[in-house]
Every structure is written in structure tokens, then in C-alpha cells.
Amino acid sequence: MVVSLLQLSSYVAFAIFIVAVLAKWRQWSSMPIHLRWELYPVPHEPEHEHGGSYFEEFNFWEKHREKNHLNEMKELFTELLFIKRVFDFKRQFWFTTYPFHLGIYLILAWFALLFVGGLTQAYTGIAIPSAHPWAQLIYYLTLLTGSLGIILGTLGCIGVLLYRLSEEDMRKYSAGLDYFNLIFILVVYVLGAISWLSFDRTFTTAQAYMTAMVSFSSAIPQLNNIILAHVILLELLWIYIPFTKMSHFVGKYFTYHKVLWEDEPNLRGSEVEKKVREVLGYKVTWQAPHFTAGRTWAEEATKPSKVDVIERWEP
Amino acid sequence: MKDKTRIEDIGKKGQMVKLREEDLMELPYPYNQPDMEPKFTEPKDEWRERYVTDLDGYIAINIPVKRPETKEEEERMVRRFLEGFKRLLTKNDHWTFLQPLLLTLEYCAKCQACADACPIYLASGKKEIYRPTYRVEVLRRIYKKYIKGKSDFVSGKIDLNWDTLAKLAEVSWRCTLCRRCEQRCPIGINNGLITREIRLLFAQEMGFANKEVHELGTVQHLKVGSSTALTPDGFKDIVEFMEEEIEEKTGKKIKIPVDEKGADFLLIHNAGEYLSWPENPAAFAILFEEAGISYTLSSELVGYDGVNYGVWYDDMQLARIALKHTEAARKLDCNSIVVGECGHAHKAIAVIADRVVADETNVYRQSCMPILWDIVKKKKINFDPEKNDFPVTLHDPCNMVRLMGVVEPQRKVLRALCPQFREMSPNGVYNYCCGGGSGFAIMQSMNFPEWRNKVSTRMKLKQTMDAFKDCIDPSINKMLCAPCSNCKGAIRDMFSYYQVPQKTSTYYTGLVEFMVNAMVDLEEPYIEWEFH
Ligand code: SF4
Numbered sequence: 001m002v003v004s005l006l007q008l009s010s011y012v013a014f015a016i017f018i019v020a021v022l023a024k025w026r027q028w029s030s031m032p033i034h035l036r037w038e039l040y041p042v043p044h045e046p047e048h049e050h051g052g053s054y055f056e057e058f059n060f061w062e063k064h065r066e067k068n069h070l071n072e073m074k075e076l077f078t079e080l081l082f083i084k085r086v087f088d089f090k091r092q093f094w095f096t097t098y099p100f101h102l103g104i105y106l107i108l109a110w111f112a113l114l115f116v117g118g119l120t121q122a123y124t125g126i127a128i129p130s131a132h133p134w135a136q137l138i139y140y141l142t143l144l145t146g147s148l149g150i151i152l153g154t155l156g157c158i159g160v161l162l163y164r165l166s167e168e169d170m171r172k173y174s175a176g177l178d179y180f181n182l183i184f185i186l187v188v189y190v191l192g193a194i195s196w197l198s199f200d201r202t203f204t205t206a207q208a209y210m211t212a213m214v215s216f217s218s219a220i221p222q223l224n225n226i227i228l229a230h231v232i233l234l235e236l237l238w239i240y241i242p243f244t245k246m247s248h249f250v251g252k253y254f255t256y257h258k259v260l261w262e263d264e265p266n267l268r269g270s271e272v273e274k275k276v277r278e279v280l281g282y283k284v285t286w287q288a289p290h291f292t293a294g295r296t297w298a299e300e301a302t303k304p305s306k307v308d309v310i311e312r313w314e315p
Numbered sequence: 316m317k318d319k320t321r322i323e324d325i326g327k328k329g330q331m332v333k334l335r336e337e338d339l340m341e342l343p344y345p346y347n348q349p350d351m352e353p354k355f356t357e358p359k360d361e362w363r364e365r366y367v368t369d370l371d372g373y374i375a376i377n378i379p380v381k382r383p384e385t386k387e388e389e390e391r392m393v394r395r396f397l398e399g400f401k402r403l404l405t406k407n408d409h410w411t412f413l414q415p416l417l418l419t420l421e422y423c424a425k426c427q428a429c430a431d432a433c434p435i436y437l438a439s440g441k442k443e444i445y446r447p448t449y450r451v452e453v454l455r456r457i458y459k460k461y462i463k464g465k466s467d468f469v470s471g472k473i474d475l476n477w478d479t480l481a482k483l484a485e486v487s488w489r490c491t492l493c494r495r496c497e498q499r500c501p502i503g504i505n506n507g508l509i510t511r512e513i514r515l516l517f518a519q520e521m522g523f524a525n526k527e528v529h530e531l532g533t534v535q536h537l538k539v540g541s542s543t544a545l546t547p548d549g550f551k552d553i554v555e556f557m558e559e560e561i562e563e564k565t566g567k568k569i570k571i572p573v574d575e576k577g578a579d580f581l582l583i584h585n586a587g588e589y590l591s592w593p594e595n596p597a598a599f600a601i602l603f604e605e606a607g608i609s610y611t612l613s614s615e616l617v618g619y620d621g622v623n624y625g626v627w628y629d630d631m632q633l634a635r636i637a638l639k640h641t642e643a644a645r646k647l648d649c650n651s652i653v654v655g656e657c658g659h660a661h662k663a664i665a666v667i668a669d670r671v672v673a674d675e676t677n678v679y680r681q682s683c684m685p686i687l688w689d690i691v692k693k694k695k696i697n698f699d700p701e702k703n704d705f706p707v708t709l710h711d712p713c714n715m716v717r718l719m720g721v722v723e724p725q726r727k728v729l730r731a732l733c734p735q736f737r738e739m740s741p742n743g744v745y746n747y748c749c750g751g752g753s754g755f756a757i758m759q760s761m762n763f764p765e766w767r768n769k770v771s772t773r774m775k776l777k778q779t780m781d782a783f784k785d786c787i788d789p790s791i792n793k794m795l796c797a798p799c800s801n802c803k804g805a806i807r808d809m810f811s812y813y814q815v816p817q818k819t820s821t822y823y824t825g826l827v828e829f830m831v832n833a834m835v836d837l838e839e840p841y842i843e844w845e846f847h
């Protein structure tokens with residue numbers, strides 16, 4: 001089992017992506033508990049229709065607390081799949097950013113289908129394409145997701161780039177890196193589109209490459225320079241994404257679940273209370289006159305403190 | 316005219332923006348008529364010298380500043396700021412908001428879907444410095460360039476110098492922390508939080524914050540017992556005075572419970588109510604007495620003033636005050652703390668401070684609204700809605716509604732007791748701030764009230780006039796219900812500035828006043844149609 005250098009780079013890129021995304025996830029999930037900062041409507045609250053919370057009930061801690069997980073999922077998926085807030089509040093931009101994101105989702109689905117196709121070819125002996133119903137299903141779905149993904153993604157990416165450049169409000173807030181990221185993605189898309197339209201309309205080469213990948217075989221198809229460039233840049237993109245704000249698919253889980261929708265009450269004897277006890281033991285080093293050096297949060301918040309105030313802000 | 320201000324302009328010398336009448340959001344009738352609103356004024360020259368007026372000509376931070384005279388002095392100030400910024404990024408010093416802060420610094424897509432949510436941005440005629448992402452982007456660029464050491468290509472252009480610091484501090488007091496912008500963000504970014512983080516950095520590192528909020532606010536609150544300077548003895552006198560007033564007005568002899576051990580809950584009002592609107596705590600006393608509810612007030616230092624200005628700028632001051640509140644409840648063996656009609660006091664103690672209490676300090680805390688609705692729903696008192704037969708609309712205090720989810724009880728009371736109740740648009744969790752949030756209502760020095768009245772509360776004036784457009788005729792008395800002391804403070808100033816009662820016969824009051832006004836066994840109306 002000897003794999004080529006190119007294959008190896010694909011394994012490495014994918015592995016770095018996964019490890020980096022997991023590390024990002026870990027970084028966000030290992031942060032200390034913070035003060036509550038929820039924002040209503042919170043979709044898991046049973047009274048979410050009008051934005052209500054358990055505070056609408058007298059002595060809420062005596063009542064059994066219900067959570068509407070179904071509604072939370074609904075809210076999550078409408079935001080994820082349709083980018084609802086941009087649709088509602090920035091409709092014009094939605095017509096570019098939505099195809100762009102949908103293109104990415106389709107390409108991810110395409111990858112998944114190629115992967116399944118690869119496993120099918122390598123381990124069941126069913127060829128793709130072939131008359132076998134399963135092969136037919138995988139073949140046509142791959143064709144559909146791949147073509148649509150490339151078209152929507154490329155057009156969406158051009159749209160987002162032009163929008164960002166042409167709308168002053170967005171341009172003023174964008175840094176060089178924001179454009180670089182979009183151009184990087186666009187180059188990968190364009191090379192992908194050329195590869196697809198000129199050399200691999202049915203994704204046979206892509207499927208063969210994936211089959212070689214999943215079977216750790218060196219029988220990769222011959223790739224011309226354009227496809228080769230596409231594959232290499234795509235790998236670099238996979239590696240790059242988790243280290244940029246394009247990893248907002250990770251961040252978004254935390255902004256919603258750990259901040260905006262996090263309304264877990266600090267009941268006596270609860271897990272929350274335990275965590276609060278821990279953070280109150282942290283040492284504080286703020287320098288303003290109303291802080292005293294060397295104290296923990298709990299001490300600083302309860303012991304007599306200086307009440308000095310500054311008379312003037314000076315160098 | 317489109318505002319061309321760019322992010323990096325904050326670091327340049329001179330005033331960033333000049334507000335102009337013609338740019339302001341148009342108001343509805345009668346305020347769209349000529350000469351119906353006072354004009355912008357220029358800041359005095361001596362203010363320009365002593366304070367920072369280079370943002371928009373207005374002064375929120377009323378502490379004098381000494382500008383750096385040498386490069387070294389300027390660098391020293393920048394260094395101090397960056398030291399504070401680094402503390403903001405550590406879990407020891409800033410576990411309180413570390414996660415949302417970092418998420419916000421990391422992930423904004425700069426799509427601007429949040430911009431048109433902001434009442435201040437809209438009212439000003441879309442001035443760039445008031446855009447929800449403006450101050451956030453300034454901080455983000457400083458973070459990337461000066462903390463992370465990235466190039467302008469990565470961070471976007473920004474220069475960290477005296478001008479940037481001074482204007483950044485000032486611009487953090489041009490947002491009411493209403494968080495309406497955050498509702499629109501596809502990524503879930505916390506723009507409102509960043510406003511508070513900037514204030515917090517200056518306050519917790521340098522002690523630099525608005526005087527009414529810090530020195531006369533939290534510091535005085537902890538020292539004297541109330542940010543109004545009301546002492547425990549003064550508080551007891553006021554309670555006696557209220558008892559006399561109640562008897563005089565209603566004929567009812569009521570003993571208001573103070574420091575009664577073992578009551579079901581400790582009721583805490585914003586102490587501003589006792590001084591400015593005593594009819595509100597008095598109405599609570601009448602209702603709770605008539606409904607047979609077991610409660611007590613506290614005369615303990617801090618325990619009789621439910622405000623917590625720390626929620627606007629300083630985590631430690633927030634924690635100190637919140638813990639004094641729970642201590643007052645513990646001393647009286649109360650099962651919980653119930654907050655009266657004050658939005659930020661609601662959010663501060665019930666929501667934000669929920670993570671600074673543990674074990675014996677973990678006394679449960681809740682809103683008065685469900686209790687008030689319960690009185691109406693269960694008919695604990697006989698009400699006659701006909702007594703409230705005049706146009707009424709409701710202002711939703713952001714802190715109680717969007718930020719705490721107490722939405723329905725108060726409107727159920729109004730629906731039941733006010734036949735001519737009508738909603739504002741938008742309302743509920745999508746309401747607009749009164750314009751007095753995050754401390755603005757109590758910030759009264761120099762020209763800040765002018766900015767607040769012309770820009771910050773403008774949207775609420777528009778909404779109020781729109782809600783009453785079918786009965787704007789001054790011959791019809793109308794009432795705006797604002798169940799929050801701070802909102803009432805901002806509305807009082809706005810009504811006075813625009814002469815709303817005189818020109819449209821629109822008045823404002825709290826919620827419990829409508830309840831007492833509708834009580835069957837009261838001969839005289841409780842609500843008085845006078846402006847104060
Ligand atoms: S805060 Fe959210 S809505 Fe506003 S620009 Fe950033 S990503 Fe867009």
C-alpha cells in the first residue's frame with residue numbers, strides 16, 4: 001500500500017482541518033462560566049412565541065422547568081440552512097450570501113457522496129456508475145450536488161465579493177484579509193469549475209480519486225495541471241479555514257447556545273452554582289482605585305473596599 | 316447626506332461628527348411642524364478644554380481630562396489602556412464576560428444586518444459613529460493590531476493614540492445597551508456587550524467613568540445606601556410620609572411593612588421612586604395590603620434601593636451591590652427578592668447577578684409583574700376598568716422584556732383594566748429602548764441631556780405619538796405606561812423638552828397606578844393628570 005504524495009497531502013489537509021476544528025471547539029467549550037447575557041426570544045422557552053421566559057411565573061424555581069428542544073432545533077436550522085436573519089434584515093445581500101453558503105453546503109454534501117461512493121466501489125465491488133440502483137442513486141446525487149454546488153458557490157462568491165466592494169457600509173468595515181479570503185475561495189471555485197466543465201463533467205475523476213483515498217490505494221487517476229492546482233489549493237483552503245473567522249460555523253454554536261440562549265438558572269445545589277463558586281475564587285488584578293490587590297472575586301465583592309474615585313484622567 | 320466617516324478616523328484630531336437638524340429622523344405630527352423642537356447648541360469653550368468634546372460635541376464622561384503633552388505621556392496612556400485590555404482577555408480578571416467578548420471579537424461578518432435595528436443610529440440620521448458595529452470594530456481592530464500584533468491588512472486600519480482612546484471612551488456612552496441590534500445578527504454577535512466592555516475597561520483599569528454612574532452612583536450607593544443619597548433614616552421617614560399620603564388620598568390606613576422578619580419576600584424598589592414618584596411604591600403598598608400579600612421592605616443600607624448601576628459598566632460594583640441586596644433579604648429571612656418597577660434592577664439582580672451568588676448568598680430573585688397579574692387574574696381585588704377609560708399605551712423596558720423575558724404579565728394587566736389600551740409598534744421583545752438605558756436617564760450634566768433628548772429618546776417620542784395618532788388632539792388625555800423608573804426618568808425629560816403634555820395632553824406613569832386607579836372601593840381617581 002503505497003500512496004502518492006498528493007494523496008498524502010489530502011489526508012494531512014483533512015486531518016489538520018478536523019483537529020483544528022476540534023481544538024477550536026475545545027477552546028470555546030472550556031471557557032469559564034460567564035455572567036448571563038441571554039436575549040429573548042429564547043427558542044427553548046415554552047413561552048417563546050411572545051419572547052417570554054420562566055421569569056413570567058411567580059416563584060419559578062418551584063415549578064418544573066420545561067424546555068422546547070424541538071423549537072430550538074427549528075430555530076437553529078432555519079438560521080443555518082436559510083440564513084434567516086440576513087433574509088429578514090438585509091434582503092439584497094441575502095441574494096448573494098445565500099447562494100454562496102448553499103453552494104458550500106452542496107459541496108460538502110458532494111464530498112460526503114463521493115466518500116460514500118468511494119467506500120461502495122472499494123469495499124462492495126459495485127462500480128459507480130453502473131446499473132446497480134445504489135450506484136445510480138449515488139451517481140446522480142453526486143452529479144446534482146457537485147454541479148449545483150459549483151455553480152451556486154462560484155456565482156455566490158463573486159456576488160459576495162462584488163457586494164462587499166460596492167456597498168460602502170460593508171467596504172468601510174472590511175479589511176484586506178476579508179477580500180483575500182473571498183478571492184482565495186473564488187480561485188478554488190473557478191479552478192473547480194474549469195476542471196468540471198472541461199475535464200470531468202460526470203465527476204468520474206473526482207470519484208476515482210476519492211475511491212483511491214478511502215482504499216489507501218495508489219491507483220489515483222491521472223490529473224492534469226488544472227485539476228492538480230485545484231486539489232492543492234482546495235487542501236490549503238481546508239487547512240486555512242479553521243484558523244480564520246470563516247470558522248464561524250463553530251463560533252455560531254457558542255454564540256447562540258452558550259450566550260444568547262443560555263438561561264439556566266443558578267438554583268441552590270445546581271451544577272451552575274458549583275461553577276460560580278469556582279470562578280468567585282479567581283484572583284483579581286484590576287488597577288482602578290476601587291480594587292484592592294491580592295483579593296479573590298468573592299473577597300473583593302464582599303469585604304470593605306476603598307471608595308476612592310479619580311478626579312481627573314491624566315497621563 | 317451619506318456619512319463618510321471611516322473607522323480609522325477616530326484616531327484623527329478634531330471633532331468627528333457634527334449633528335445637524337436636517338439629518339435627524341423625522342418626527343410625526345405635531346412635531347413635524349415648524350419650531351416644535353429646540354435646536355442643537357454648541358458646547359461651551361471651557362467644556363472643550365476640560366472634557367472630551369471631539370466625538371460629536373457632547374459630553375457623557377463628566378470627569379475632566381488632562382491631555383498628554385508629550386509623546387511619552389501619550390504612550391503611557393496607551394500602555395495603560397493596553398494593560399487593561401489584556402486583563403479583559405484573562406479568565407481571572409474577566410471570567411464574567413470572556414467568552415462572549417472573544418466570540419464577538421472573532422466572528423463578525425461585517426454584513427451590517429444589525430445597523431437598522433438601532434434607534435440611536437436611525438434617529439441621528441445614520442451617523443456612522445452610532446452604528447452598532449462602529450465602536451465594536453474600533454475595539455476589534457485594536458485587539459488584532461495591538462494585542463495580537465497583526466498587520467493593517469489583517470486588522471484593518473487603526474491608530475491607537477490619545478484621540479482614539481478619548482473618543483472610544485466617549486462613544487461607549489452613545490449606546491443604551493438595549494441589544495436590539497443583537498437580535499438581528501446571523502452569527503449571534505454581542506455588539507451591546509462590547510459597549511459595556513469598553514466602559515468596563517476604562518472603569519476597572521483607570522476608574523474613568525461617568526460621574527453620576529460611578530462616583531454618585533455605585534460608590535455612593537454602597538457608602539450611603541442609595542445612589543439618590545437617601546439614607547436608611549431618610550428612607551423610614553419617606554415610608555411614614557407615604558402612609559400619610561395614602562390615607563389622605565384614599566382614606567385607607569395602611570402600615571407599610573419595613574424590616575418585618577419572615578415575610579414571603581423582600582420587595583425592593585428603585586429609590587428614585589420614593590423621591591420622584593412616591594405614588595408608585597404607595598400603589599404597591601395599597602395593592603399588596605388589599606390582596607393580603609406577605610412582603611416587607613428593608614431599611615438596611617443598600618437594601619432599600621434596588622438600582623444597580625454596575626450593570627452598565629463595572630462587574631465588581633455590580634457584584635458588590637447585588638450581594639448587599641441578597642444579604643438584606645437573608646437578614647429578614649425572606650424566601651426571595653421581588654423587584655418593583657425598575658427594568659435595570661430586574662435584569663441586574665435576577666439575570667446578570669445570577670452568576671455571582673452561591674450558597675448562602677443565593678437568595679432567589681424575581682419580577683413583581685407575575686404577582687401583579689395574579690392579583691388581577693384571581694380577582695384578589697375588585698377592579699372597574701371603566702375607571703381607566705382613556706387611551707393608554709405601553710412602553711416595554713428593554714431590561715425587563717428583551718433581556719429577561721418578562722413580556723406578557725404587564726400587558727395582560729393593561730388589557731384587563733384599560734379598555735382603550737393599544738400597543739406601540741414595534742413592541743414586546745422587539746421594542747425600542749426609551750433612550751435612557753445604560754445610565755443615560757440619570758446623566759444630567761452639561762449638554763448630555765440635549766443629546767439624549769434630541770437623539771436617544773427620539774424614537775420613543777415617535778412611537779408614542781404614532782400610538783396615539785387617532786387621538787393626538789390635546790383635548791383628549793392620554794397615558795403612556797412605563798413600568799420602569801429609569802424609563803420614566805428619560806420620558807419625563809423628553810416630555811419636558813418637547814412639551815409633550817402641553818402640546819398633546821400625553822402623560823406618563825407606572826403600571827400599578829392603573830391598578831389602584833381602577834379599584835372599585837376608591838372614590839377619587841388615583842391617577843392625576845399632571846406632569847411631574
Ligand atoms: S454584528 Fe452580526 S449583523 Fe452586525 S455586521 Fe457583524 S455579523 Fe453582521
Ligand code: SF4
Nearest residue numbers: 433490491494496507
Ligand atoms: S445595543 Fe441598542 S443602542 Fe446599542 S448599538 Fe445596539 S441597538 Fe444601538
